[in-house]
Amino acid sequence: CAGTLPPANDACSDLTAAFLLNCDETLSGTTALADTSAGLNETCNDFTSSSPEDVWYAFQANGTDNYTVTLSPGDDNALDGVLFIYSGDCNNLVEVACQDTGFTVPSGEAITLEAPAAGIYYVRVFNWVSGGADFDISLTCESNCQQPFPAVNETSLSTTQVSNGFLAEWDPVPFQIGCQIQARVAGASNLLGAAIVSGAT
Numbered sequence: 001c002a003g004t005l006p007p008a009n010d011a012c013s014d015l016t017a018a019f020l021l022n023c024d025e026t027l028s029g030t031t032a033l034a035d036t037s038a039g040l041n042e043t044c045n046d047f048t049s050s051s052p053e054d055v056w057y058a059f060q061a062n063g064t065d066n067y068t069v070t071l072s073p074g075d076d077n078a079l080d081g082v083l084f085i086y087s088g089d090c091n092n093l094v095e096v097a098c099q100d101t102g103f104t105v106p107s108g109e110a111i112t113l114e115a116p117a118a119g120i121y122y123v124r125v126f127n128w129v130s131g132g133a134d135f136d137i138s139l140t141c142e143s144n145c146q147q148p149f150p151a152v153n154e155t156s157l158s159t160t161q162v163s164n165g166f167l168a169e170w171d172p173v174p175f176q177i178g179c180q181i182q183a184r185v186a187g188a189s190n191l192l193g194a195a196i197v198s199g200a201t
Contacts, residue, residue: 006033012056012090012122021059021069021123023141028074031055031125032132040124044082044098051130052082056122059139063118064175066142071125073106074134081135083109084124093122100128108135115144115175144175152179 007030009019021027034053042052061067073079082100086093096116099109113121127133156171168181178198184191 004033006035007031007055009055009057010034011037012093012124015056015058015090015122019057021057021137021139023139026136026138027057028134028136029055029057029125030074030132030134031127032134034126034132037124040093041084041095041098044084044100047082047100047102047128049082049126049128052126052128053130053132054124054126056124057137058120058122060120061113061116061118064115064144066112066114066144067116067121068110068112068140068142069123070108070110070138070140072108072136072138074136076134077106078127078131079133079135080105080107080128081109081133082126082128083111085111085113086122086124087117087119088122089120090122096121103128105129 009015009029019027031053034055036052037054040052042049059067059069069083069085071081071083073081080103082098084098085096087096088094097111097113099111101107101109123137125135125137150173152170152173158169160167170179178196180194180196182191182194
């Protein structure tokens with residue numbers, strides 16, 4: 001068998017663990033000899049490519065973090081990059097975002113998704129002009145958890161004594177997955193006890 005094969009990630013359905021983007025990791029790739037995925041948008045930011053010979057990547061979102069996919073020119077400096085992100089699955093892709101800033105070579109692109117719903121997201125990369133180009137692609141993940149832990153709005157907090165205990169209620173904090181409840185005598189500084197309560201309320 002002679003000749004050169006297309007990239008291993010030439011189609012969305014070709015994706016394997018080797019093309020899964022992980023936080024703070026950079027992968028090198030190429031669009032050389034890639035085919036065009038039929039039926040997908042070729043226009044982004046009013047720029048239409050006549051030869052979107054694409055390759056594919058994917059990443060997993062947890063439902064709370066922010067994610068930035070960055071596409072950078074490779075060593076050949078031939079990339080006029082175009083970047084698309086989709087949700088759904090390879091048989092039913094839903095366009096979430098795209099980025100194409102203009103006609104310059106070399107040029108990269110970046111897309112940030114702020115706290116997207118949990119699930120797999122598919123990343124489509126192509127060179128705006130015909131012909132292959134090398135590139136680097138990376139994923140940056142930013143936690144929305146605050147440090148130190150955020151406090152609830154005290155005006156929403158109410159504590160009611162019920163039989164042999166207390167009922168505490170409050171408005172949830174954005175992205176809250178639980179709260180620490182502390183007990184102390186009113187006006188005293190010493191802590192009597194603490195417990196973690198999971199959930200938003």
